[in-house]
Amino acid sequence: DVKVTQSSRYLVKRTGEKVFLECVQDMDHENMFWYRQDPGLGLRLIYFSYDVKMKEKGDIPEGYSVSREKKERFSLILESASTNQTSMYLCASSSPLWGYNEQFFGPGTRLTVL
């Protein structure tokens, strides 16, 4: 059974902290994505990666960075967390022909920044 896992389901951090969100997939997918989901706004793409050590900015990359040192792992980093980064964060992966093939999502991390 294909699987995308995220390191935490719920996370509470303080303003200014550095936050790491980890995502691991076991499907040998080349493509991995980080989205944030906010009420009424749907999913917005933060960053994506189409290969190890490769990364591309999505629609809302400000305040975030990513790391992909291994094919199966894609990390999202909040360098200095702010309250407006309180959100649900979703990781996904897909095989090539992206845009044609389905994306597999993790269960999400609900991050609260106080």
Add this chain to the structure above:
Amino acid sequence: SQQGEEDPQALSIQEGENATMNCSYKTSINNLQWYRQNSGRGLVHLILIRSNEREKHSGRLRVTLDTSKKSSSLLITASRAADTASYFCATPQDGGFKTIFGAGTRLFVKA
């Protein structure tokens, strides 16, 4: 506004009834996908319809695509309480390098 926009934003029906959700998009696409999200969870892929297809079925799901109107609909027949979820349409953009998700339709099926 977003590439994919679902309508209605929310829908409440009785178990056994059919539920129809619509999605409109703005640019040309080569496929459109529908996803389901149970409360507080990740999204699950339901069905993909290609631009040369007009209708597609999967179990109790029926998806239509009208490229001339840039719209798609998702029909869930004989709904069950377990169908309660948010439903999103998704379309590729930028040559397939991005997938744009709409804001979703929240479906509530009353037992």
